[in-house]
Amino acid sequence: MKRAKILLVDDDAAIRMVVTEALKRDGHEVRTAGSVAEQVALLESFVPDVLITDVVLPDGNGLDLVPTILAQRPDLPVIVLSAQNTLTTAVRATEQGAFEYLPKPFDLDELTRAVRDGLARSHGRDEPSVPSEDADLPLIGRSAAMQDVYRMIARVVSTDLTVLVLGESGTGKELVARALHDLGARKASPFIAVNMAAIPRELIEAELFGHERGAFTGALVRNAGRFEQASGGTLFLDEIGDMPMEAQTRLLRVLQSGEFTTVGGNRTVKVDVRIIAATHKHLPELIAAGQFREDLFYRLNVVPINLPALRQRGDDIGLLAQYFLERAAAEGLPRKRIDVAGTERLAAHNWPGNVRELENLMRRLAAIARDPVIPAALIEAQLGGGSSGDLGAEASDSLEQAIEMHLARYFVQFGGKLPPSGLHARIVEQVERPLLIATLASVRGNQLKAAELLGINRNTLRKKLSDLGIEAQRGRTR
Structure with missing residues (x-):
């Protein structure tokens, strides 16, 4: 590895010591600062090849100086460290010009690898646009699994690259799509979501590309399709794995050329949209079965983002549960919180319906719990693991509650779509x-x-x- 001068800015003396020793073992010269003021003073005499900075410092925000530094040194790799492991932090670090963002606690090998990669590259950056720290962002969680998602979102949010969001039903795929839109350059333009599984096969092409008057029975006027409605913005194609083959062929042509004709029309319509697709299905298996076009898969899979299942997100479960209770309170339901034992019971559940199942449960608990603190016994009853002999009066075995619980799980099984009629x-x-x-x-x-x-x-x-x-x-x- 090339020997380099590195400036490390962090108010934690232990982190400064450990990181300094690791980087010195790799042959680098390291200078450290514990505040923004110390960093400014060092930069007057020390010209680093890599800047590593924390976000929260005693006298300011470590990101605030980054645009100024990069204006003078556009090729300087900036690596941001932060214990504020949120999507806001990841996106802001990237848009301020950071080369890499590493949530704390970080792995030393990962940090040294980031230093090595940063030294191997130079960066030219445009003037950043910074989202507010108070932005109402849809994704919540600080687990390691979600940090990977945040980093990927941050890297592609300012681009128009096509993104394929993969994950089980209920993991929040549409929330990722909305984050990519709301934090990107197209945020002032429309965000149009289409669920492929919810549209009858015979109407999919008309829904996507629009139709002319008289194109089919009931087409009394010309109707703009979702591509036209999303022009200039983002089109989110949810459950893309359920798209019929004939519609896949037309979609591929649009992705290749950016233009199409409406159903029953002969006029070419040209649109500028960013495509984000999502599915809970394994597309390579559908390709092998002849149910999905391989060339369309490669067009969509430019940037894959894999969403973890809720059971893989550890402490995020308790964080999300309290968030959903707060949101329920804001909507008029009684304000509730969960005790420690209740949080542990939530963490032990397998969550087949993922975040959607947790949200539904929290809303139900906010409505039926008698006391401000929701006990583990009531959670046990609602999750279906308790018996009437040991749950007490709070978790009664009433038929109405049992049916309500069954129906809640029944709807979750359909991944947010309505079940068949009857x-x-x-x-x-x-x-x-x-x-x-x-x-x-x-x-x-x-x-x-x-x-x-x-x-x-x-x-x-x-x-x-x-x-x-x-x-x-x-x-x-x-």
Whole structure:
């Protein structure tokens, strides 16, 4: 590694010592400062090849000097360290001109690698635009898994590169798309989101590209498609893995040329949009099965961003839970918080519905919890892991609560999309079947007694048993 002069700015003496020793072992000359004032004084006589700076310093913000320094030294690699591990910090560091952003605690090997990479490159930068520290950003979390996401967003937010967001249902893929739009150069232009799985196959092309009057039955006027609506801004194609092949072909042509014709039209429409796509499906498997175009995949997969599942985000679960409770309070629900045991119970859950499931649970708990502090027992009951014998009055085993909990999980399974029609009949059957089986079992299969217990006619009971496929005989029911 090339020997270099490095300026390290951090108010933590222990960090200064450890990092200095590591960099000196690599042969570098290191000078340190513990404040903005010390940094300014050192820069008068010391010309570094790399600047490493913390964000929060005793007398100011370590990022504030970066634009001024880079105006004089545009090729200077700046590496930002921060314990404020938020998307705001990552984006601001990048837009201020930082070469690399490393959240604390960082790995020394990662820091020395960043120094090496910085020395190997020079940077020319435009004047940055800085988002407010108080910006209402959609992504929350300080886990290592989310730091990778923040860094990737920060690197591509000021570009027009196509992004493919990958992750399980409920992980927040649309929030990533919105962050890329709201923090980028197109933020003043439209952000248009389209869910491919929610549009009937025969209407997808008209939805995306628009249609002319008379193009099909019911097309009484010309309608601009989502591409035209998003012109100058961002088009978010959610659940891209559900797009039919014929629509994939048209989409590929638009991505290649930036122009298309409406359904039923012959006029060429040219648009300028940034494309962000997302899916919870494994696209290479769809390609192998002949259900997704390989060339379209490569067009979309310019910058992949992989969102972690909630179960992989550790302490973020408690942070997100309290955030959702605060948001519920802002919307008019009672203000609540979770005790330590409750937070531990949340962390132990597998979260098949990810962040969406957690948000729904917090909203429900805010509504039903009697006390300001939500106990672990109530969380246990709502997550389906408790029994009525040990949960106490707070977590009663009422049928209404059990059905509410079941329905909440039912909707989560569909990843935010509505389930197929006929929901009432399916839920009634799911309740009625175990009710009839339990009642018959309690009277050892005696249908007359069961009908009396249920308060229905015996013939009605027989019809229900037949419709539900329940075989009832004296002494047994199945």
